[in-house]
Amino acid sequence: MLRRHLLGAAAIGTLARPALLRAQEGPIRIGLMAPLTGVVASGGREMVDDFNWYLSQRNNEIAGRKVEVMVEDDGSNPDTALQKARRLVEQGRAGLLFGNLLANTGLAVANYVKGTGTPYFIPIIAADDLTQRGRIKNVVRVAGYSASQTTRPLADWALKQGYRKIATVSQDYAFGHEQCGGLAQTFTEGGGQIAAQFWHPINTADFSPYLGQLANSGVDAIFTMQTGADGTRFIQQYASFGLKGQIPLLGSMNATDQSVIRTMGPEVEGIVTAAHFAEGSDNPTVQAFVRGHVARFGTIPSLYGFSMYSGAMWVAEALEKINGRTDDPNLLIDTVLKTDLVGSPLGRAVRLDDLGNPIYDIQIRKVVRNAEGKFWNAPMASYPEVSQFWKYDQATYLRQPPYSRNFQGIRR
Amino acid sequence: MPRAGPSLPRLGVALGVLLFAALPLVLPTYQVSVATRILVFSLLAVSIDVLAGYTGRTPLGHGAIFGVSTYVTIYWVTVAGGSPWAGMALGVLAATGLAAVFALLAVRTSGVYFLLLTLALGMVVWGVCLRWSTVTGGENGLRGSVRPAALASQVSFYYAVLALVLAATFLVWRLVRSPFGLTLRGIRDSESRMRALGYNVPLHLFIAFTLSGMAAGVAGAAYALFNEFVSPTTVSLAQSVQGLLMAIVGGVGTLFGGFIGAAAIIVLENTVSFYTERWQTVMGLMFVLLMIFAPEGVIGRGLALLRRRR
Numbered sequence: 001m002l003r004r005h006l007l008g009a010a011a012i013g014t015l016a017r018p019a020l021l022r023a024q025e026g027p028i029r030i031g032l033m034a035p036l037t038g039v040v041a042s043g044g045r046e047m048v049d050d051f052n053w054y055l056s057q058r059n060n061e062i063a064g065r066k067v068e069v070m071v072e073d074d075g076s077n078p079d080t081a082l083q084k085a086r087r088l089v090e091q092g093r094a095g096l097l098f099g100n101l102l103a104n105t106g107l108a109v110a111n112y113v114k115g116t117g118t119p120y121f122i123p124i125i126a127a128d129d130l131t132q133r134g135r136i137k138n139v140v141r142v143a144g145y146s147a148s149q150t151t152r153p154l155a156d157w158a159l160k161q162g163y164r165k166i167a168t169v170s171q172d173y174a175f176g177h178e179q180c181g182g183l184a185q186t187f188t189e190g191g192g193q194i195a196a197q198f199w200h201p202i203n204t205a206d207f208s209p210y211l212g213q214l215a216n217s218g219v220d221a222i223f224t225m226q227t228g229a230d231g232t233r234f235i236q237q238y239a240s241f242g243l244k245g246q247i248p249l250l251g252s253m254n255a256t257d258q259s260v261i262r263t264m265g266p267e268v269e270g271i272v273t274a275a276h277f278a279e280g281s282d283n284p285t286v287q288a289f290v291r292g293h294v295a296r297f298g299t300i301p302s303l304y305g306f307s308m309y310s311g312a313m314w315v316a317e318a319l320e321k322i323n324g325r326t327d328d329p330n331l332l333i334d335t336v337l338k339t340d341l342v343g344s345p346l347g348r349a350v351r352l353d354d355l356g357n358p359i360y361d362i363q364i365r366k367v368v369r370n371a372e373g374k375f376w377n378a379p380m381a382s383y384p385e386v387s388q389f390w391k392y393d394q395a396t397y398l399r400q401p402p403y404s405r406n407f408q409g410i411r412r
Numbered sequence: 413m414p415r416a417g418p419s420l421p422r423l424g425v426a427l428g429v430l431l432f433a434a435l436p437l438v439l440p441t442y443q444v445s446v447a448t449r450i451l452v453f454s455l456l457a458v459s460i461d462v463l464a465g466y467t468g469r470t471p472l473g474h475g476a477i478f479g480v481s482t483y484v485t486i487y488w489v490t491v492a493g494g495s496p497w498a499g500m501a502l503g504v505l506a507a508t509g510l511a512a513v514f515a516l517l518a519v520r521t522s523g524v525y526f527l528l529l530t531l532a533l534g535m536v537v538w539g540v541c542l543r544w545s546t547v548t549g550g551e552n553g554l555r556g557s558v559r560p561a562a563l564a565s566q567v568s569f570y571y572a573v574l575a576l577v578l579a580a581t582f583l584v585w586r587l588v589r590s591p592f593g594l595t596l597r598g599i600r601d602s603e604s605r606m607r608a609l610g611y612n613v614p615l616h617l618f619i620a621f622t623l624s625g626m627a628a629g630v631a632g633a634a635y636a637l638f639n640e641f642v643s644p645t646t647v648s649l650a651q652s653v654q655g656l657l658m659a660i661v662g663g664v665g666t667l668f669g670g671f672i673g674a675a676a677i678i679v680l681e682n683t684v685s686f687y688t689e690r691w692q693t694v695m696g697l698m699f700v701l702l703m704i705f706a707p708e709g710v711i712g713r714g715l716a717l718l719r720r721r722r
Contacts, residue, residue, distance in 0.1 A: 036689045073689050078553065078643045083449070087682070090442035104552050108641045111555040127552065172543075173551040404545060 027066040028324050031088030033099040033109070038076025039203075040101050040228060043259055043304045047099060047124065049297060050305035054312040062316045063324035070094060074105050081105035082112055089118050095326025096121065098311065101304070103127040103175050110139045117329045119336070123311030124304060128178045129402055131357035131388060138333050140356040143310035143341065145276060146388040147175050148182025148403060150253055153362040153383040153390075154223075154274035155186035158250060163220040165193045166250070169210050169234070170225035172199035172405065179225045179252045181403025186390065188411040195219050199405055200230075207234050211241045225252040231260040239267035248272070256367050258302040261375050268375050271367045276360035277306045277346060280370060280378030289345030300376055301345075310344040317341070353387050362386045420718065425668060432574055436567045444566045445638075446682055450675045451570075451577045452635045457658035457670030458581055459627035464656065465665030466588050467620050468600030469526045473514055473534030475651030477625045480537060481507035481632030482642045483548060489636075490556030497560070500633035507632055510537070511625020512618070519617040522603070534652050542644045553643025558636055573634050580630045585667055587623060596620050628655075661702060663709025672710045 032051060035044035048071055060067045070092045074081035081100055085108075088094040096119040100106045106125030113120040114136045121140055122130065126147040130139055158166065166187065170176035176199070184194050195217055198210045214222055222243075226234050231254065238244055244267060253275035254260070261268045279290050279300050289309075293301040301309075318336040319326070326332060341350045341358075350358050363379035370376050389397050401407050435447050456478050464470045481503035488499035518529045541548045548554065563569040587593055595616050598606045607613050636642065645651070654677070661676050662669025680698065685691040706713040 037692060073685060073691075077645050078641065079639065079645055082639060082641055083682075084685075086445055087442055090445070091440065104643050104645075107552050107555060108643070111641050115557070174545075406546070 027068040028062055028319065028326055029068045029070065029092065029094045031085070031092055031094030031097045032069050032071045033074045033081060033084055033088070033097065033105075034071070035076040035101050035105070036071075036073035040076050043101055043124075043228070043302070044073075044076075046259065046302055046305045047101065047308045050293075050301065050309040051098065051312050053293075053296060054309045054316075058316065062319045063322075065324040074100055076102055076105070078102075078104040078108035082108040085109045085112050089113075089116055094118070096315070096329075096332065098123075098315075099308070100125055103173075106130070110136055113138055119326075119329050119332050121311055121315055121336075123307035126175060126178070128388070131353075131355045133398055133402060135355050137356075138329055140333065140336055140352070141358065142314040142336065142352075143307050143344065143350075143358065145360065146357050147178035148185075149357070149360075149386065149388045149390075150274045150276065150362050151179050151183035151223075151225075152186040153386055154250060154272070154364065155183045155192070156190065156383070157272075157274070157364045157381060158187060158221060158223075159190045159192055161221075161248075163192065163248075165195050165219045166221045166223055167196040167198070167214055167217055167219045168194065168223045168225070169198045169200065169207075169214070170252075171202050171204075171227065171230060173202060174404075175227070176225045177405055177408075178403045180223070181408045182390075183223055185409030185411070188409075194408070194410055197408065202230065204230055205233065207237045208241070211237060211243060214247070215241065215243060219247065221248040221250055223250040223252075224255055226255040226260075227252075228254075228260070231255045231257075232264060235260075235264065235267055235271070244270075253303060253365075256365075256377055257304075258300045258376070259304060261367060262299060262302075264375065268367045269369065273365050273367075273377065274362050274383075275303065275365060275377070276350075276358070276362055277303060278363040278365045278377045278379040279306075280365070280368065280376040281347070281363070283347035285343075285347035286345055300374060306345055310341065310346070313344055314339065314341045317343075355388070357388045359385055359387045421715075428668070428671060429578065433571075436570050441566045444570050446678060448566070448570045448573050448638055450671075450678050451573050452631050452638060453655065453658060453674040453678065454671040455577045455580055455631035455634070456628055456655040457662065457674050458584055458667055459624045459631065460655050461659045461662075461664060461667055461670055462584060462588060462596075462620060462624040462627070464659055465667065466593060466596045466600060467617060469518075469522055469617070470656065471518075471530040471621075471624075472527055472649065472652045472656065473530035473537075474625070474628045474655050475649065475653070476534035476537035476647045477507045477511050477514070478628045478632040478635070478655070479541070479642065479647030479651060480510050481629040482636040482639070482646055483541065483554065485633045485636035486554045486556065486558055486640070486642050487547070489558045490554055495560075496558055496637060499558070499636070503633040503636060504626060504629040507629025508622060508626040511628070512622045514625065515618045515621035519614045519621060531649065531652070534647070534649060538644055538647050538649070541647050549643070551644065553641060553646075555641040558640045560637075563637070569637070573638070576630065576634055580627055581667075584623075584627055588667060592616070592619070657699065659709075661699075661709055663712030663715075666709065666711040666715070669709050669711040676710070 034047040055067055072084040098121045101124045106122050117138055119138050121142045123144040128146045131141050168180045170180045249271045251271050251273045253273050256271050256273050318339040322335050337352050352358055362383045364381040365377035365379050367375050368378045436444050460474050484506040485499040485503035488494045488502050489496050514533050521529055563572050599613055658673035658677055659670050662673030684694045
């Protein structure tokens, strides 16, 4: 890798000069971590592609300085992620870190940067507490979301459809607990009832035990929280059990993400989910982004791609304001927190709350077939200005425990 | 190794110790943390070698024993609010206790049954760590600041780990060279003959397994301070397999081979992954080649060559 050697030589040359001068020169070094191997590798690939796509649109330059992206594979493994983060910061001298997909990898890296102060941006990691009870100032969720943020409007929408009794089926880990928790709390506080909650291990091949019970449970709707291959399998089996068309299916945004449904058929049609991004929106900015993505990669963008693209844009805009300085982590973090994301593929401006989590207009989306015959998520209702605290008082909300299998915030 | 002649292996060990001691003087901080990692996993490989190399029973559950110690140490410091030293002691204690339980169940088996039984026990531990989320944090694991202030700097921590790992390895080395260690080799070579000679074979295996688990526990406790984070991947099968691979690469039955194996695998992992995301393919190829051309491991091969020369 000749490029790295050259960079190394350049870095040694700059060491001799005063710190201030050094800060203004040389490339902006970004450490990008994504799971390029392991269980979520396809999502990881898309993270890197869209991140680089955004930077290539600005000729890999921010504030007149070159951007060097060092890509590392976190192997879908938190120990590997931690080791890679150490290397990027201590050996690669990355001024900021970006990425990771799985919550446990993000939490491991967040714990590390808590000690080093390195700015760490997490467009994909949704673990609630990273911008709530366990907030770390230099960890900012640019263009990301906290897990329970988007399922609360979905619960509100479900109540408005007249659903009074629903059951949930979810992967049994923190991300699932939090997404179900947001839904269950808002739904029961609005007078609804959670009839049953099923938790299944990640990588469940056969959902028939759950589907059998659900078919006879007499619920008005079913909510499922799924990611990756579990999403594909659940939706297929839901249809082949004959439940599709019988009981309405609501889902977490990942369940009908493009990364899941782009390989699927009519069994996905009609599933309702809630997210900040809807690739089927008729907003011209959204459609320009979708067309650009299709032209470049041949696929409709997933949430992974959208989030990394927008996250890169968010930080780049902040860096423009401070001439690309990454030598002062606090300056960068404060600038990012004060920067509103204007030109993103969302087609509307987004700002961060004071804990570093974005406030979005949440779309209630339905999977429909588009003009080319492909399935995508089209918005049918919108909840403006939804923060991670929904309609609760922030301080009161933070006093309740984090969602878990045992605490779902259900009011009886 | 005692049988391979007195001077050369000792010289090798002395050189190795000197090399490890000198590393922080020449390496930048990140590489020092890689070296710390190598030391921790060397001890895990050494502990596995006690069973795989000296009793002829290959365990696939040592990752779990190692990880339980890490869990206990981190839990003690971050959740219970105790001191890291007490946490490490408790971690080692927990690992030793767990190893004793594993040993009770596993010592009457050998060969592939021993392998499968330890694998299953390790999976049980993994399942518990994954599902008992109120205590273990589930998939997200436990994290926090665990390292005592005195060892905050990378270099001072490295030397502390070096001292700990060398001391533990020395004790294990004494163990396998002691008359007790000889009975283990006897069991490996002919269990029925040892029985006929009046040795209590299961008891000897039980003690060997428990002490080996204790060494793995020491490594796990050091890992807790190094990583300051633990999740189910630390107790997973992959961890047990990695430890075993390190022992095999270095040379099963050579004890110090663990250091070579851990260094080879971790350095390779770190350098290859810098150049290609297909680094796991490169690692896999390396293992295949090693198993074809040097199935006795790096040290084993070296010793064999030395013997042939004489």
